[in-house]
Amino acid sequence: MEPLRIHKGLVYPLNRTNVDTDQIIPKQFLKRIERKGFGQFLFYNWRFNDDGQPREDFSLNDKKYEGASILVAGENFGCGSSREHAPWALEDYGFKVVLAPSFADIFYNNCFKNGILPVTLKEDIIQHLIEKAEMEAYELTVNLEEQTVRDSEELQETFEISSYQKEMLLNGWDEIAVTLKQADKIDQFEQNIGK
Amino acid sequence: MEKPQTIIDKIWQRHIVDQEPDKPDLLYIDLHLVHEVTSPQAFEGLRMKGRKVRRPDRTYATMDHNVPTIHRHVIKDQISKTQMETLKQNCEEFAIPLADIDHPDQGIVHVIGPQLGLTQPGKTIVCGDSHTSTHGAFGALAFGIGTSEVEHVLATQTIWQQKPKTLNVKVNGNLGKGVTAKDLILAIIAKHGVRFGTGYIIEYTGEAIRNLSMEGRMTICNMSIEAGARAGLISPDETTFEYLRGKRHSPQGEDFDTAVEEWCTLATDEGATYDATVEIDAEEIEPQVTWGTNPSMCIPVSESVPNPDDATTPNEKEAIERALDYMGLAPNQPISSVEIEHVFIGSCTNSRLSDLQKAAKIVHGKKVKDTVRAMVVPGSHSVKAAAEQEGLDVIFQQAGFEWRDAGCSMCLAMNDDVVPPGERCASTSNRNFEGRQGNGARTHLVSPEMAAAAAIEGRFVDVRQMDSPVLS
Numbered sequence: 001m002e003p004l005r006i007h008k009g010l011v012y013p014l015n016r017t018n019v020d021t022d023q024i025i026p027k028q029f030l031k032r033i034e035r036k037g038f039g040q041f042l043f044y045n046w047r048f049n050d051d052g053q054p055r056e057d058f059s060l061n062d063k064k065y066e067g068a069s070i071l072v073a074g075e076n077f078g079c080g081s082s083r084e085h086a087p088w089a090l091e092d093y094g095f096k097v098v099l100a101p102s103f104a105d106i107f108y109n110n111c112f113k114n115g116i117l118p119v120t121l122k123e124d125i126i127q128h129l130i131e132k133a134e135m136e137a138y139e140l141t142v143n144l145e146e147q148t149v150r151d152s153e154e155l156q157e158t159f160e161i162s163s164y165q166k167e168m169l170l171n172g173w174d175e176i177a178v179t180l181k182q183a184d185k186i187d188q189f190e191q192n193i194g195k
Numbered sequence: 196m197e198k199p200q201t202i203i204d205k206i207w208q209r210h211i212v213d214q215e216p217d218k219p220d221l222l223y224i225d226l227h228l229v230h231e232v233t234s235p236q237a238f239e240g241l242r243m244k245g246r247k248v249r250r251p252d253r254t255y256a257t258m259d260h261n262v263p264t265i266h267r268h269v270i271k272d273q274i275s276k277t278q279m280e281t282l283k284q285n286c287e288e289f290a291i292p293l294a295d296i297d298h299p300d301q302g303i304v305h306v307i308g309p310q311l312g313l314t315q316p317g318k319t320i321v322c323g324d325s326h327t328s329t330h331g332a333f334g335a336l337a338f339g340i341g342t343s344e345v346e347h348v349l350a351t352q353t354i355w356q357q358k359p360k361t362l363n364v365k366v367n368g369n370l371g372k373g374v375t376a377k378d379l380i381l382a383i384i385a386k387h388g389v390r391f392g393t394g395y396i397i398e399y400t401g402e403a404i405r406n407l408s409m410e411g412r413m414t415i416c417n418m419s420i421e422a423g424a425r426a427g428l429i430s431p432d433e434t435t436f437e438y439l440r441g442k443r444h445s446p447q448g449e450d451f452d453t454a455v456e457e458w459c460t461l462a463t464d465e466g467a468t469y470d471a472t473v474e475i476d477a478e479e480i481e482p483q484v485t486w487g488t489n490p491s492m493c494i495p496v497s498e499s500v501p502n503p504d505d506a507t508t509p510n511e512k513e514a515i516e517r518a519l520d521y522m523g524l525a526p527n528q529p530i531s532s533v534e535i536e537h538v539f540i541g542s543c544t545n546s547r548l549s550d551l552q553k554a555a556k557i558v559h560g561k562k563v564k565d566t567v568r569a570m571v572v573p574g575s576h577s578v579k580a581a582a583e584q585e586g587l588d589v590i591f592q593q594a595g596f597e598w599r600d601a602g603c604s605m606c607l608a609m610n611d612d613v614v615p616p617g618e619r620c621a622s623t624s625n626r627n628f629e630g631r632q633g634n635g636a637r638t639h640l641v642s643p644e645m646a647a648a649a650a651i652e653g654r655f656v657d658v659r660q661m662d663s664p665v666l667s
Binding site: 016017018020022023026027028030031032033034035045050074075076079080081082083084087102104105106109110113114162163164174175176179180182183185186189190193 | 212236261341357425
């Protein structure tokens with residue numbers, strides 16, 4: 001996994017609450033056996049008409065958000081299915097950071113395994129960011145080390161994150177390798193339970 | 196005397212492999228269930244690093260999401276076919292038991308785990324599927340995980356978990372006639388919203404829960420994830436033990452009695468405290484129907500869909516407007532006036548034998564309305580066989596239902612069982628998200644009884660007013 005320390009990028013505002021993983025990546029694209037190539041299907045049913053043409057009424061298709069790498073959305077982002085295809089699609093499309101007032105917890109955990117930083121900020125701040133990004137090309141700098149979100153003006157917010165997840169992402173560690181260092185403890189546990 | 200504990204604390208404590216400050220706990224996993232959709236990339240990850248599956252004997256796989264429920268071996272979609280073949284190859288390579296499409300044990304992963312007795316009280320159970328919470332009905336700590344975590348569990352038989360807070364959902368009194376476990380969980384989510392469980396493990400307690408069958412309890416725990424909870428469970432009791440007695444993977448003979456003694460120690464102690472508690476009165480609950488695009492957008496069948504003008508916040512107003520637009524409904528429209536074109540009885544929420552029995556009682560001797568296409572998809576091969584032994588297949592087919600083979604089917608429409616754009620389905624599944632049952636499809640979540648009644652009438656009716664011999 002690629003480490004993530006500081007990320008500066010263009011914000012894409014998605015002013016919707018309870019965005020579920022069925023919307024992030026619809027089920028017809030879950031049949032593939034690879035991890036890559038899901039970006040083209042991100043928000044597919046919102047992005048495209050039945051004939052595969054981009055929908056004008058969905059803002060991600062707007063030229064001004066081309067190259068956006070920071071997604072800002074409403075509360076409970078990523079609810080529903082556990083499909084890791086959701087962060088795979090976001091990452092493959094180019095998103096590195098997702099900001100929301102709250103996240104569904106399987107999605108939240110899945111992000112860290114894929115080099116995406118989910119940042120929880122207060123609802124009024126998220127609304128402010130959404131409004132800014134809807135008005136103009138708006139960039140943010142997200143610093144994981146300092147746990148801050150800044151714009152080029154006066155905005156500076158701090159966010160909470162568990163030290164374990166922070167360290168994993170900062171270093172891009174392979175979690176399985178970390179756990180396998182504890183193999184003796186797992187052996188011991190299995191001996192204790194007798195099976 | 197030791198401090199009273201909840202079942203959640205007890206199971207958690209008994210599975211800690213490693214615990215250090217500022218880190219999640221490393222938990223041991225007793226049972227890892229695997230299906231075709233969320234596992235291929237995990238096995239590929241193992242291969243790339245030259246890793247093994249630590250405990251194939253604690254791992255069990257089946258195919259459910261993609262499988263056709265008719266013409267079982269005609270899989271037109273090559274990508275689906277490859278995904279199923281990939282699971283078969285992976286299970287062979289890593290020596291994992293697999294109930295594939297032809298196997299008599301095949302079925303929806305959350306139906307077959309309990310049915311085989313793999314699901315037991317006190318176990319930690321994971322699966323790359325959010326509805327893993329279903330197994331909590333047995334007093335197991337069961338939760339959904341992503342594919343990277345599937346790979347982690349395959350390689351290490353453990354998972355890193357920050358301990359969630361505990362939430363007691365206490366259901367007082369008893370459900371009325373014709374009101375089911377499905378109505379109860381929908382009513383709970385309607386009242387408290389789709390994220391009241393976020394950050395929590397729920398224990399369901401109270402008289403109404405105690406009086407539910409194991410099947411009803413599975414329906415409740417299944418939808419814990421729709422409330423955002425990490426898991427949902429119910430302390431085991433006689434109902435649990437009776438269900439497990441004689442199941443293939445349950446302890447047998449004297450070992451069973453010993454196991455029951457141990458399982459009895461799991462139940463939440465008198466006086467144990469939770470981080471939060473909500474209470475609900477079972478007697479107040481009516482049969483429910485969802486009107487919108489998440490499971491909290493739900494009303495009693497006697498009521499009308501909301502008006503966006505009555506919303507208390509701009510976000511809520513916008514969400515109601517979007518949902519009504521997607522669902523093709525008008526503000527204040529009575530839900531009983533809504534006509535449906537499809538009925539789906541199935542899914543890990545409601546496809547067990549008792550679900551089918553209850554639906555069959557409603558349709559017995561009646562006909563599905565001619566504008567409705569209705570299907571029953573049993574949760575497993577063995578549910579199907581048991582239903583056929585009782586003649587339920589004949590009752591359904593004579594009424595005009597299609598009688599299918601086991602799988603996830605129209606709950607998420609990954610196979611050919613799809614609701615066409617703009618059409619409406621009364622569904623016993625768990626999610627009414629946009630496009631869930633097909634692009635543009637409109638889903639209304641209901642109980643099996645309510646779905647059966649809707650099939651006959653072509654619209655939502657209060658099942659309690661149906662002319663039906665037995666309603667329990």
